[in-house]
Amino acid sequence: MLVAPSILSADFGNLAHDVKAICDAGCDLVHVDVMDGHFVPNLTIGPVVVEAVAKVATKPLDIHLMVENNNFFVDLFAPIKPKYISFHIESERHANRLANKIRELGISPAVVLNPHTPIENVEYLLEYVDMVLLMSVNPGFGGQKFIPSVIERAMRLKELILQKNPECLIEVDGGVNDKNVKELKNAGVDIVVAGSYVYKHPKGIKEAISSLKV
Numbered sequence: 192m193l194v195a196p197s198i199l200s201a202d203f204g205n206l207a208h209d210v211k212a213i214c215d216a217g218c219d220l221v222h223v224d225v226m227d228g229h230f231v232p233n234l235t236i237g238p239v240v241v242e243a244v245a246k247v248a249t250k251p252l253d254i255h256l257m258v259e260n261n262n263f264f265v266d267l268f269a270p271i272k273p274k275y276i277s278f279h280i281e282s283e284r285h286a287n288r289l290a291n292k293i294r295e296l297g298i299s300p301a302v303v304l305n306p307h308t309p310i311e312n313v314e315y316l317l318e319y320v321d322m323v324l325l326m327s328v329n330p331g332f333g334g335q336k337f338i339p340s341v342i343e344r345a346m347r348l349k350e351l352i353l354q355k356n357p358e359c360l361i362e363v364d365g366g367v368n369d370k371n372v373k374e375l376k377n378a379g380v381d382i383v384v385a386g387s388y389v390y391k392h393p394k395g396i397k398e399a400i401s402s403l404k405v
């Protein structure tokens with residue numbers, strides 16, 4: 192399992208320290224949650240802060256857009272050269288056009304589904320993206336409870352991926368911890384995002400990340 196800690200649960204007063212800490216502890220990607228106050232009822236960080244994160248991160252960035260105007264935000268974040276930019280299918284009318292645009296910018300495109308969005312809504316997009324992110328909470332906040340139906344959804348998605356684009360990865364985001372990571376692995380999930388579990392683990396960040404590498 193690859194591990195992408197979410198810096199949403201970091202101490203923003205000591206962000207550089209908290210980004211270095213997850214990289215030194217062996218994370219695979221640095222997950223960056225971008226919220227616009229419209230698509231989700233919360234606001235986070237823009238390109239100025241993400242640029243600063245990119246400067247200290249020694250692992251690639253995984254930018255998760257939770258916004259209404261994806262096109263505008265892709266243009267804002269593309270110069271930072273993250274590995275992934277993921278956009279929500281629920282806020283995008285021209286999904287394969289946007290996926291192609293992200294790829295032309297030299298970034299891997301990924302699409303995200305909220306917990307209630309049918310998997311079939313992205314079936315014809317699978318050949319255009321490098322990753323599908325399944326939300327296991329309703330996006331907007333860290334520290335929410337894992338919605339277990341994501342396990343069955345990951346298994347269905349894996350079947351479609353094997354037919355349409357076997358290279359495409361599955362990422363799961365929200366409420367991930369050492370109790371559910373095994374089941375996610377067995378369901379075909381490649382990458383887990385974990386925020387509060389990693390940053391608030393009583394034994395520290397390193398222990399938390401290792402416990403997710405199943």
Ligand code: DX5
Nearest residue numbers: 197330331334365366386387
């Ligand atoms: C939620 C974000 C997540 C969040 C995960 O909207 O997309 O990345 O930070 O936090 P935890 O792991 O605490 O649920």
Ligand code: ZN
Nearest residue numbers: 224255364384
């Ligand atoms: Zn996220």
